[in-house]
Amino acid sequence: MLSLNRLLQQAELELTLLVPGDGEGADRELLWLHNTELADPAPYVRPGELVLTNGVWLDETDPRSFVAAVHRADAAGIVFGLRRESPTTPADLIEACRSVGMPLAEISVDVPFTAVTRAAATLLAESRLSDLSGTVRRTGALASAITRGAGAAGILQVVRREHDLPLVVVDRTGRQLASASADLSPTQLRDATRALTRRPPPLEADLDGTSAAIFLVTAVADVEAGLFCLRPYRDLTPDEVAALEQAGTYLSLEVAKQQAVHAIEQRFAAEVLDMVQAGSSREADVAERLRAFGVDPTSPVAALAVAGPSAAPGQVSHDAEAVTDLLLDQGLAALVVGGSRETIAFVSWPRAERASLRAVAEELQRRLFRSHGSGRVLVAIGGVSPNSTGLGAVLLQARETCRAMQADTGGPVVQEFGDVHSHRLLVSMLDRETLARFSAGVLGDLREQDRSGDLESTLRAFLDLDGHYGATAERLHIHVNTLRNRLTKLAELTRRDVRTTDGRVDLFLALQADALI
The missing domain is CATH 3.30.70.270 (Reverse transcriptase/Diguanylate cyclase domain)
Structure with a gap:
């Protein structure tokens, strides 16, 4: 990465840091260098550029206005080139940079700005070559982990060799597939699953109080899992982000492979149910599958x-x-x-x-x-x-x-x-359509006429209390004669008399069937 600090480390440039700046300061990544002598360079300076100037603009404007313009353009800093006419950096310029937190360095009279540009180009090329070499090296290690069957855990170890990060891979069903220096609690796993099922998934998730950056693992154009780094996204360096994104790509291959294997296994296993239900004709096949x-x-x-x-x-x-x-x-x-x-x-x-x-x-x-x-x-x-x-x-x-x-x-x-209970087994063995027809046939007229629900509540209480008149009347806070009248009405509407064994069985099973559907 190219920065003002990297340039300061090049002794041949004879740079001296006068103001370190706020925030990232001299460590901020430089987009490039911009040489200017304009009194107001703001329209031409891009965010992240390092401004190189000899101060010719001092004849037109003051240092505070110049620094304000550079700061407004979001430049990464200023390098003031000393001249024989001005062998020291103006104190007003130093104070103006300090007041806005703008990094400021001065360069020797004997070193031209072209030397700084050449050094920056060399550093940038070296940085990009290093990044590329790291990517190629990591690609080889990740491919090796896949081919030798190391799985998701092996992929995480490749990343861990370069970056000391706590990592966990979680699929969208909430299963922890692999981890390195981290383990998620059941609550954190549920939080991770919720994050993966959001559309679109976030870059960061709160896992029960722990901030975690998410790198999506896709298979067949859908999110199947997530690589969770238990660090806030903003705290990760560009190198760490690049490594995690690359690992996510290889994890996609591993997850796709696992899904294919699991699908084959499940298809292989699912056939066993058909074989078991086929009886003696498939006994040998069932035995073979079980052994597998x-x-x-x-x-x-x-x-x-x-x-x-x-x-x-x-x-x-x-x-x-x-x-x-x-x-x-x-x-x-x-x-x-x-x-x-x-x-x-x-x-x-x-x-x-x-x-x-x-x-x-x-x-x-x-x-x-x-x-x-x-x-x-x-x-x-x-x-x-x-x-x-x-x-x-x-x-x-x-x-x-x-x-x-x-x-x-x-x-x-x-x-x-x-x-x-045997009646529950009998009812559960019937299909929902049959149960619905049976329940509607017994209870349909009752529910159509029983607007207040008194008759059905009476039926339920009478069955619950095993047909005991006194206990049922007491529970419903009614007279026994009222109870008898209600039971008579129930018999008319359902064509089943709950006071008989046959009627009681039918009504009881109708209520059970109704509850099941």
């Missing part, structure tokens, strides 16, 4: 279903990789498939204790919930199959348990198939 993911098909295999805020309708869950990582952390090999409704995990479970499987599910739920930070995260335990041939049953149990848990918004977040 490190799951022994001849030993017990457990089925888990995970549903979280990211498993929204129409979107594939981003929990698949997180579930895989968390199970591996607990020493468990698994084949994990992300879906739009839930994430399915077939877990190698060579243990007899079911209690410890529940402990694994609870730990999985806790850690996923911490990473999401909001919304319900559910883990359903379908059971353990003695080997891969019985996976169809435990898969169905895991899915239906999960869907029953989703319907029960106030229920547990970890549950086994055997803990779910």
Whole structure:
């Protein structure tokens, strides 16, 4: 970088600094040099230029006016050339520069301005050559990191060899892909994810009180991740910015490669669900796929279903990789498939204790919930199959348990198939259209006529209190005879008598179906 200080270090120029200036002062980067003897050079001086002058303008204007014009043009400083007629720099010029914080240097009588120009050109060429050499050297190191499979962490280490910066790579789903001298908390990861999903993404983000510069990592023309430097953008030097931008380009290649590998793995894993549901005709294929993911098909295999805020309708869950990582952390090999409704995990479970499987599910739920930070995260335990041939049953149990848990918004977040009430499983196995038709057929006329909602609230209270007349009347603050009248009206509108077993079952299931849809 070319600056007044770099020129001052060239002994042959015989420059002396008289006023260091404010702010960056003599360290400010110079755009170039500008030689002038005009009384008002402001229209011709560009921001960042160093003004060279012999003071011929002193016959037309005073130093304060000249310095004001140079300052107005946002010049980087002034070099006053001494002459035999004026062997010292005017005191008024020194004072004027000091008052506005303008760097000022003087140059010996024996050194012409052309020498300064030649020195500046040499320094600028050396600086650009150094920058180019650094870029080429870094390009080789980054390419080497990619080709030898060092991944995102290897790319960060290349940058760290040149610049001591705390770095983290986070993808748009909130996963920390790599780090160097920095680790983000769950709160900081959520802040990073919010920054990456903004349109357009900012240059800087507040990560739970820590300012971080963001360098975007794109793949297929979309932002897939961000390289976060835990320093404010304004504190980074041009060399550091250049290195981080270059690293971001290579991270794009790494993220694109990881996405392609993950897509192949997920497609490979997703086919297992179809094979499991196909039954005995695909048992050999299922066993082969499980072995590819490190799951022994001849030993017990457990089925888990995970549903979280990211498993929204129409979107594939981003929990698949997180579930895989968390199970591996607990020493468990698994084949994990992300879906739009839930994430399915077939877990190698060579243990007899079911209690410890529940402990694994609870730990999985806790850690996923911490990473999401909001919304319900559910883990359903379908059971353990003695080997891969019985996976169809435990898969169905895991899915239906999960869907029953989703319907029960106030229920547990970890549950086994055997803990779910049978009516919830039966209702959850039907499609939404069938449930809607059934619920509307039973409750439609009731809701059309029951403008005040008294009849439906009476039905809910009566079912909740197991058909106890006295307790229901007391809860609703009505007379028992009023309750009987309401139940009679309910029977007319629904064509089901809640006082009979058949009628009570139909009405109860209609309310359950309504809650599910």
